[in-house]
Amino acid sequence: MNADPITFDYSTKTSVESALRISMTILFEKDMCSRGRSGSIEWAGVRNASPCGLVFLPPLIGGKASHQIGMFRWLTRKGYDLISFNYSGHGNTSGRFCLAATLRDTECMLAHAHHLASRRGIPLFGIAPCYSAIPLLYSADRLKEPLQGIVLINAVLRLNPGAVIRSFWAHYRKMFPAQIGIRKCLTALAHYADFLFPGIRKGRDRFGILERKRVRLCATLADFLTLDPLEWIQLQKTRVLCLYARQDRILKVYDGGAGTDYKDDVSRVCPRALFKTLDGDHFFSHQMTRDRVAMHIKAFLQTNGVFILDRSEE
Template identity: 35%
Template sequence: MPKIVRHGTRVGGDALSIRIVAPPERRASRGSVFVPPLIGGSGMQQVGYFRELNRRGYRLVTFDYRGHGKSGGRFFVRNTIEDARAVLEELRGEFAGEPLFGVADCFGCIPLLCAAAERPEAFRALALFNPIPSLQHVAGPREVLANYFLPRDGSGARRLALRNPFDLRGMLYATNQRLFPGVDKSRDHFGILRYTRARTWLATWEYLSSRPLAGVVSAVPALVCFGRSDRLLGLEDPAAEERYRALWLRHLPRCEVRVLADVDHYWTGTQARASVAAADFFERGGAVANALPGSTLAPRARYRDPGEAPGRKNQLGGWSRSSGLKRASGR
């Protein structure tokens, strides 16, 4: 079991809970890896996801967003970027002079990329796995409304349902049920995020209007990996896959893109493969390969349902339990 140190900082008058996971005692430190969490997930769940990096000698630094776990305050989408910025500054002060890398998946890539755009000198390299540019990328407004007012029956056909049009939590729950069937959730919570620690109407407005990566470009060397079996990213169409690849090349000009044939959104059964890919990229100094087409694998693989992620209560990561750390699931 790695040594885990509790740390903290403050942002906007609220406390942020930080966890620092030291590398194994007999391993020479290769530097620190900044790991922003997911919405509804604790930072320690991401440590479980990327624990192979820790085994290879990297110190992992993660945290809980405001409104999550032991962090104070309320959750807002915009706060995730402010929270990551505050933790990054704390991290740079705590481990000044050491190599710093960044790794994240899905939503966690947004605050990481924003931090790397604001402080490019802070990072040696980044590794992003199945990143999204906004929450609408996985579920647009039309889809959210359809999931609520036109739910699918047992045969898969949509049927009109008479429902309260102002029930925002009901709409959110209907979409979460479809996208994340294995995640612990209800009308009142998603993962470790209790909706009493968020403002539903404001969060809805942020969802509809927020474009957090608009104009964001980072010159930090980066690796972007995603799988063709990732239904949440909607890459069934080759043209959609090409647009997705081009999107990240715009945000990260010094980016190597790897497309993997049989990897779903959760890297089901292959989580160590993600950590190894990140570690190998970091250890070659973030050198971006010149011949990218060779990293694109074919043929297209079968699609898995987006709820196949392993993990206790499947709270979007590997170290499960609503309090964050306690137990690592079999990843």
């Protein structure tokens, strides 16, 4: 194992953190988790000297473990250990990417995280934004609900190719009214990807850190058209906090108002879910919204998932 002590100085991040003047030493871990005959998964984590919980952070497609660790590094200051990993085809994880592989990878790493949390004698939580909610909820069911609580952030729970195609067609018609052509379709597709995922490096050969040569293209397309991993899943024990934005472009692909239909989808899989709507977009671009997200996550974790929601803000 490559485990090197490093120091994070939080005093330079925000005015609040500057006022606190907190600097702490944590242990950074990076290692490989065996998948048996199918290779190994690269993972990374941070540890506190006396942790109060372990937070499992499944990655986003095209992202890597350090992205998720960096996004939620503020939780280490609250006493939580973090762990994330790279999907197949990403970083040093072996194999090639397809959507089905994200399910297998997440199940393997959630089992590993559960082992670590049990050995350390601390509760295990999960935080999943966007697509990563699907493999996390799927894996939680497969492993008989090892998580004390789950936070979903603008979570996508079904791929629904029909809704995506309708959304793209509406976007295409806005760009090219009454015009159809292969080149126009490719142009519209690139523009549509930028519309949904601004700021992410992408092109013919890559999406984020995921290179095309490491993708099983036919398998990924088949998965997109046929997979519905959560269709028959229902987490009866696990408490879930669902945070979602009113102006989320991605959620509106599935539910025009990101409202009743979306809540019904989440509640079907997570009957113990509580919902909190927030102003902002898919990426919570405004600092005030991000601060509120952090506040709700902290409250949920600190009460071990027993979260009292202000119904007036639901």
